Amino acid sequence: MPAPAVERLIQQLARLPGLGPRSARRAALHLIQRPEAALSPLLRALADVQDTVRTCSQCGNIDGRDPCEICRDPERDATALCVVERVGDLWAFERAGAFRGRYHVLGGVLSALDGVRPEDLAIDGLIRRASAPGLTEVVLATNATLDGQTTAHYLAERLAPTGVAVTRLAHGMPVGGELDYLDDGTLATALRLRRPIER
Amino acid sequence: MRRQPRLAPGPDRAAGCALRRLTLTNFRSYGDFRLETEAAAVVLTGPNGVGKTNILEAISLLTPGRGLRGARLQAIGRRDGPGGWAAAATVEGPLGTAMLGVGADAVQDGSSRKVQVDGEPAKGQTALAERLAAVWLTPQMDRLFVDGADERRRYLDRLAATFDPAHIGRTTAYRNAMRQRLALLKEGGADARWLDALEAEMAARGVAVAAARAEAAHRLDHAAADGVTAFPRAAVQVVGLVEDLLADGPALRAEDALRARLAADRRRDGDAGVTDAGPHRSDMAVVDRASGMAAADGSTGEQKALLVSLTFAAARMVARAIGMAPLLLLDEAAAHFDPVRRDALFDEALALGGQLWVSGADAGQLAPLSGRADWLTLGQSGDRAIIT
Ligand SMILES: [Zn+2]
Numbered sequence: 001m002p003a004p005a006v007e008r009l010i011q012q013l014a015r016l017p018g019l020g021p022r023s024a025r026r027a028a029l030h031l032i033q034r035p036e037a038a039l040s041p042l043l044r045a046l047a048d049v050q051d052t053v054r055t056c057s058q059c060g061n062i063d064g065r066d067p068c069e070i071c072r073d074p075e076r077d078a079t080a081l082c083v084v085e086r087v088g089d090l091w092a093f094e095r096a097g098a099f100r101g102r103y104h105v106l107g108g109v110l111s112a113l114d115g116v117r118p119e120d121l122a123i124d125g126l127i128r129r130a131s132a133p134g135l136t137e138v139v140l141a142t143n144a145t146l147d148g149q150t151t152a153h154y155l156a157e158r159l160a161p162t163g164v165a166v167t168r169l170a171h172g173m174p175v176g177g178e179l180d181y182l183d184d185g186t187l188a189t190a191l192r193l194r195r196p197i198e199r
Numbered sequence: 200m201r202r203q204p205r206l207a208p209g210p211d212r213a214a215g216c217a218l219r220r221l222t223l224t225n226f227r228s229y230g231d232f233r234l235e236t237e238a239a240a241v242v243l244t245g246p247n248g249v250g251k252t253n254i255l256e257a258i259s260l261l262t263p264g265r266g267l268r269g270a271r272l273q274a275i276g277r278r279d280g281p282g283g284w285a286a287a288a289t290v291e292g293p294l295g296t297a298m299l300g301v302g303a304d305a306v307q308d309g310s311s312r313k314v315q316v317d318g319e320p321a322k323g324q325t326a327l328a329e330r331l332a333a334v335w336l337t338p339q340m341d342r343l344f345v346d347g348a349d350e351r352r353r354y355l356d357r358l359a360a361t362f363d364p365a366h367i368g369r370t371t372a373y374r375n376a377m378r379q380r381l382a383l384l385k386e387g388g389a390d391a392r393w394l395d396a397l398e399a400e401m402a403a404r405g406v407a408v409a410a411a412r413a414e415a416a417h418r419l420d421h422a423a424a425d426g427v428t429a430f431p432r433a434a435v436q437v438v439g440l441v442e443d444l445l446a447d448g449p450a451l452r453a454e455d456a457l458r459a460r461l462a463a464d465r466r467r468d469g470d471a472g473v474t475d476a477g478p479h480r481s482d483m484a485v486v487d488r489a490s491g492m493a494a495a496d497g498s499t500g501e502q503k504a505l506l507v508s509l510t511f512a513a514a515r516m517v518a519r520a521i522g523m524a525p526l527l528l529l530d531e532a533a534a535h536f537d538p539v540r541r542d543a544l545f546d547e548a549l550a551l552g553g554q555l556w557v558s559g560a561d562a563g564q565l566a567p568l569s570g571r572a573d574w575l576t577l578g579q580s581g582d583r584a585i586i587t
Contacts, residue, residue: 111379112382113375113378113382146372150400153396153400
């Protein structure tokens, strides 16, 4: 029977995505048995993240600065915004190097059954950014799930009065597939073949 | 098409699938069950409640879908067992021999089905569909023609999935969008643009669902029209608003029309708490081809006979769609018929080309199969199968 402190550590680790109770126990042992090589660096990394990382007030990205590096970068194409559900999707686009504009993280998708309403998503901020002078295109890159598609439809209607071109990633996304899991080439192709959304 | 000309001289003679070995672990009444077969047919007899249907259910779960009981995965594990379960089979078909396995883990929310093909985890159920197909007739289907349209839609949906694997996903998405729209309408004051978006999704997916069902009904109707049979031939059609829209014009126009109808129905649907228009209201209409009598108006015996011919038609339809004659699972199907019809039942079933699995409490009724089948008498112990 592990000491209560160790048990608490295992419980916390087991709550992380991708870790079950068994791998959590292995990870805990690994940390405890290597205080210098594993435990201390992890502690410092966690503390750093807690102290310095914040959510970008413009796009919703997670970064050490607010606005984030992408929002600050003058080299970014200021005419195009790519709307994603989650920060993980934004990172997938960045890994693929597929998009040169800036992003907007919604923070989820509409779902009447899960109680996620328009006001729960970063939609007002999106409309504001889309209305800024110079912005000409909004790419809706929500997932190919029912809720992702419904949300894209909804956003297209909300964005219509701004006059920007609203496009959607090309089809070919697996239904229920999440952007984060698509390989980089697929993402670049889906983006290149994006097309105007039908309303 | 993977049809092999050498094995398939005619459309009804697609090479059939057959099981060579079946293994059940903590499955319903079975702790550890194993069966090997060589024949074109397998007969399962034994007293009621001994677990004959459980074996057929296990086989049906080796194909996409929820099996012949439509069971939830958590309900399948053996009572007082560890919770998890597995069914595995060695399957022979046009593509050669494969080992298929399905199961669920013992975890509390073990709602995801694990699928293995040749020892490797497979991503989804479609991997099963390449190797095995099955068509079944169970006593639960006896009321198919008289009970609600729900079961008949499910019947068509299963057949549509054999040639359109995305069909089931689309029906699920359609229902999901419908529930969300209804939830918004019931609470009132919802953002109209949100409703627009949901209705657009419902229309797109709903029309696709209706089109696939119409195609399935069309193919089933064709398959029911031919073949030599001692049973009454069925005529099959799917009827409903969206089907009418599709018959009237192109799919895009049907989509627009359904969308407009949904938008116009918001107040009414919200008040009633049900969605009035859509493919969830469609029905499969089955009539006796010769007399034109609606299946539901026939006697119990007539309905059962029509159900048999519909089952055979479904097997022919699946064989044509995928180039592989499916397994045919007949659960207590012989009980309603006289000896002449029983002979015809088994002869026609065997002629379909896929391995035939027959269960029945009355071994005498299955006698026409003796000499043509592996014969399995199940005792009360369940686990202990005696092959005779
Ligand atoms: Zn930012």
